[in-house]
Amino acid sequence: MKYFIHSDYVNAWTVKKGLEKLDKELINTGENDRLLVRREEKIEKGDWIFFTEEKSLKKYVNKGTYKFYPQTLEEKLLDNKYEFGKFLEYIGELAIPYTINEEEVEEFPVFFKCKYSWKNGEKKPRGYIVKTREEINKLKKDLINKGENLEDYFFQKLLKSPPENNISVSGFFDYENNKRNVTIVTKKTLGEEGKIATGCIVETIEDPINLKERTFDILSSMKYKGPFELEFFYEEADDLYYVLELNPRFWMQHGIFVDKYDNALIKRYLNLDTEEDWKKDNVYKKVVWINNLFYFKDKMKSNRERLSIYKEVKNKNKDCVVLFPDNITTIKYYIKSKVKMLFKK
Incomplete structure (x- = not known):
């Protein structure tokens, strides 16, 4: 039985330290080797996998092939902040006020937030603070020019506390x-x-x-x-x-x-x-x-x-x-x- 991870930053290094206390070795098969040495090694059935980002977790969750947690998670709750907000409302919890419709934005500045942390293997921006309605239009044009899909964004109340x-x-x-x-x-x-x-x-x-x-x-x-x-x-x-x-x-x-x-x-x-x-x-x-x-x-x-x-x-x-x-x-x-x-x- 072996222990794998697909990342190499502080949270991955921390997994390595925790495993060492149990006399176990962590193998990094990710793209980089900033804090963990990268190794080419095949994951076998029965091996454990650790996740520190949604990009690699998406590839394995709900498949039931290897040992890891969470084994199951509704895809829209895995990495979709807009859908997570809708879920929170459904169960009676307190999500940050949000909307998908620009017409419903009444207060500025507002946060134009990306729904995803990762999409198609690409790291996405967290979002943008927009101060006026005119800035929204300019930002949308800039995002389109960068190849972004505007359907990947929604409006969220900008929290102003420290x-x-x-x-x-x-x-x-x-x-x-x-x-x-x-x-x-x-x-x-x-x-x-x-x-x-x-x-x-x-x-x-x-x-x-x-x-x-x-x-x-x-x-x-x-x-x-x-x-x-x-x-x-x-x-x-x-x-x-x-x-x-x-x-x-x-x-x-x-x-x-x-x-x-x-x-x-x-x-x-x-x-x-x-x-x-x-x-x-x-x-x-x-x-x-x-x-x-x-x-x-x-x-x-x-x-x-x-x-x-x-x-x-x-x-x-x-x-x-x-x-x-x-x-x-x-x-x-x-x-x-x-x-x-x-x-x-």
């Missing part, structure tokens, strides 16, 4: 046996410079207002079994926690579970968890996860403002900080990147 209001519930969910469920609640303390979506510092927090219960209801309605991250966003003006999106896979910060939660996530993924694990793994623990690639980059750029945030968070939580990837891997990553750039020149 990025720190992005709260996630994540872990492993088993609709058939809720005793196996293991979850944490996290908030984004610092995002990648210029990119709200990507977390550089993420901290565990206590559940602010029954977000775990809402998450369990959503995943139960989907008959979901597997690793997940369900993102919420607290919009201060509305005093509401909207459901943002579901990532039905290993997300970026799942390393929180590796050391501080006794590898609880990967144990469940491989069906290695015990009743003893069920009793201890859901106890709240303060953990601060730092993306070491971004941290190192900020240090190299001497970004004082951002470095002061890292310093403050680390000083406050000295025994709770985890760096992913580790320092040696991070330095190797940047040396490798520089060498590749030199050869391109």
Whole structure:
């Protein structure tokens, strides 16, 4: 039995670290080798596959050929943010207000959002902030010129609260046996410079207002079994926690579970968890996860403002900080990147 992944970034490296604690090796058969060495090796029936992005998950889900989770997932809920919003409304949940019709857009600025993260093997843009109706027309023309299909986009209310209001519930969910469920609640303390979506510092927090219960209801309605991250966003003006999106896979910060939660996530993924694990793994623990690639980059750029945030968070939580990837891997990553750039020149 072997263990495969089709990606090579921080969340994939984290899977490798978790498997090593179980004396198992992860094989990267993806297109790149940024943090994991790429190998040409055939996946056999009975092997395990891990997923960190929807592109490769789409190829395997609902086929029942190999070992992985989620084995089944309605295709329109796998990576279609518009359909996911419709599903949330159907079960009585709180989706961010949206519409497919431009005529129904009443408030600007508005977010012109792509329905998909991936389509036909291509990474899609998250979306565009549009300030006026005239800008919508210009943007549509630009997208058509780039070969984009306008039917892949919809309008969504632009949330105006700070990025720190992005709260996630994540872990492993088993609709058939809720005793196996293991979850944490996290908030984004610092995002990648210029990119709200990507977390550089993420901290565990206590559940602010029954977000775990809402998450369990959503995943139960989907008959979901597997690793997940369900993102919420607290919009201060509305005093509401909207459901943002579901990532039905290993997300970026799942390393929180590796050391501080006794590898609880990967144990469940491989069906290695015990009743003893069920009793201890859901106890709240303060953990601060730092993306070491971004941290190192900020240090190299001497970004004082951002470095002061890292310093403050680390000083406050000295025994709770985890760096992913580790320092040696991070330095190797940047040396490798520089060498590749030199050869391109």
